[in-house]
Amino acid sequence: MKSTSMGGDRRSVVDDIVIHLQREISTLRLLPGTRISESEVAEIFGVSRQPVRDAFRKLESLDLILVRPKKATEVKKFSARAIEKSRFVRAAIEAAALRNAAENCDSAGGFQLDACVALQQKAFVERDFVSFANLDYDFHMAICEIGRVPYAFEVIKTEKERVDRLCILGLSKEERMPQLIEDHKDIAAAVKAGDAEAAVAAGMKHLSRLDETIAAIRKNNAAYFVDEANS
Amino acid sequence: MKSTSMGGDRRSVVDDIVIHLQREISTLRLLPGTRISESEVAEIFGVSRQPVRDAFRKLESLDLILVRPKKATEVKKFSARAIEKSRFVRAAIEAAALRNAAENCDSAGGFQLDACVALQQKAFVERDFVSFANLDYDFHMAICEIGRVPYAFEVIKTEKERVDRLCILGLSKEERMPQLIEDHKDIAAAVKAGDAEAAVAAGMKHLSRLDETIAAIRKNNAAYFVDEANS
DNA sequence: ACATACAAACTAGTATACAAGTATTGACAA
DNA sequence: TTGTCAATACTTGTATACTAGTTTGTATGT
Incomplete structure (x- = not known):
């Protein structure tokens, strides 16, 4: 049978299932709290x-x-504490990466950052929002590479994916994009200038944009959040 | 049968096995590279x-x-890249936690830090090295609590446990302990004084003590490290 | 109508059996 | 002695069957 997605022989069945469900959950096609059973998926x-x-x-x-x-398995709900933790971790890692980047940025690195920003601008005017989102990852990856801390991006990616799932619930994403591009420009300028403190400040400002968005989402989607009483 | 460690009814069999193997591996009773099979453990x-x-x-x-x-399962070897990543992550988190701690430390927090240091000093003079190690965790946990970022300690704990496993291979740990206590005193003083930058500087110095230790371990225990060529 | 209890239909946890791939060992030939 | 190849003894991956706990729905008695 193997009804769906039997791609390469390389990936195992387990990987197929993980990737499929990961995508379904990350894109919120499977909503938080949705119950899934082993037999069902099998x-x-x-x-x-x-x-x-x-x-x-x-x-x-x-x-x-x-x-x-013995009870059930369900898609994990959001939790205020987990969001706080994620934000803290990402801020700490991003700050350290930015410091390193500012101290190690050469002309090639500067060009790389400019290219990321330009491509993202292009994606925005072309209303190619999928590319826009991917290029956001690319920008932060470029920072990590310039800072010679590629592993930092692994952490950033993990935390960013969490908040991205959450932000699907948000509205008016399109309106915020120009601001994000401006933020990236500021960050890139500071990094290219070798000004670590300015780069960190710009990075933290960039991250703080999410705070009100997330607060609004939480207010409007309480059903997808765990009760903060017990957990 | 259930030969070993069937403690409470609360913990499941899986948890028992995880805890047992985790301890064996963390304490290096199971050495990196040791092959273990499912049937064997079963x-x-x-x-x-x-x-x-x-x-x-x-x-x-x-x-x-x-x-x-289809081949085998083995205790994970150390890898230079993983160590670098762990060090980076811990430094970033610790720095952020210290900043928060310095900005939020009240008299109760200061007392807590002093108590940690005093207990650790006591453990040292009494040659109670197990307590000494545990109190090291307590000190860093106190920092996170004072900084109102308890989740930060979860990350620190994870990364510290990794490096602790590695450091079992090191020599002359006892001789380094007074230095660690002095470091903690410096950190506590800066935090109590509300001097964020000094606290971070002291914290980073504290972390850097590990670098030469780890370098020496790597030289003397190449067998427990992965070949950095492929991975 | 309502409450209680019992039974049926879920759930995940565990045991056993078999399949498929890999490494090792030994025999055999050059 | 050395190289090649095949049989064998491993390893983990997968399928099926059964156990045990939870929920849910329904029937029954009040």
């Missing part, structure tokens, strides 16, 4: 429950699902 | 392979083992 993929089980364990470690033994 | 615990499999997935997500499909 049947969809035409496999037994064991590979699904392994996939669930992986998704659990990625903080995308919550397994309640 | 027999030891008197259970089938499935719970062991689940436990392996968990340990894999904790970066403690490496599962090579």
Whole structure:
């Protein structure tokens, strides 16, 4: 059978399931709180429950699902504490990366940053929002590469993906994009100038844009958040 | 059967296995590169392979083992890149936590820090090295609590545990302890004084003590490190 | 109508059996 | 002695069957 997505022979069945569910959850096609069962997924993929089980364990470690033994498994809801933590971690890592970037930026690095900003501007005027989102990742990756701390991007990517899932619930994303581009320009300028403190300040300002967006989302989507009483 | 460690009814079999292996690996009783098989562990615990499999997935997500499909599973070796990343992450988080701590430290916080240092001094003179190690965690946890960023300690704990496993291979740990205590005193003083920059500087100096230790360990224990050529 | 209890239908956890790939070892030939 | 190849003994991956706990719905008694 193998109804869906049997791509290369390289990827195992478990990987297929993980990637598929990861995408469904990250894009909010599977909403927080949605219950999913091993048998259900197993049947969809035409496999037994064991590979699904392994996939669930992986998704659990990625903080995308919550397994309640003998009861049910559900898509993880958002939590204010997790969001706070994620924001703190990302701010700390981003600040350190920016410092390194400002201290190590050469002409090639400057060109790389300018290219990212230009491409993002282009994507915006062409209303290519998918590319716009991807280029956002590229910009922050470029910062990490310039700072000679490529591993920093791994952390940033993880945390950014979390908040991106959350931000799908937000409105008027399009209106905020010019501001984001301006932020990137400021960051790039400071990094190219070798001004670490200015780069960090610009980076922190950039991150703070999300705060009110997230606060609004939380108010309007309480059903997708865990009760902060117990957890 | 259930030969070993069937403690409370609360913990599941999987948790038992995870905790057990985690301890064995963290303390280096299971050396990096040691091969362990699902069947082997299953027999030891008197259970089938499935719970062991689940436990392996968990340990894999904790970066403690490496599962090579159809080949073998082994205790994860150290890698220079992973160590670099861990150091970077911890430095970034610790710096941010220290800044927050310096800005939020009240008299209660100051007392807490002093108590940590005093207890650690006591543990040292009493040659109670287990307590000494635990109190090291307590000190950094206190910093995070004072800074109102308790989640920061979760990251620090994770990264510290990684490097602690590595540092078991090091020599003359006892001789370094007075220096660590002095470092903690400096950090505590800066935090209590509300001097964020001084606190960060002291914290970074504290972290840098590990660098030469780790370099020496790497030279003397190449067998426990992955070949940096491929990975 | 309502409450309680019991039974049926979920859920994930575990055990066993088999499949598929890899490494090792030994025999055999050059 | 050395190289090649095949059989064998591993490894993890997958499928099926069964266990145990939870929820839910329904029937029954008040």
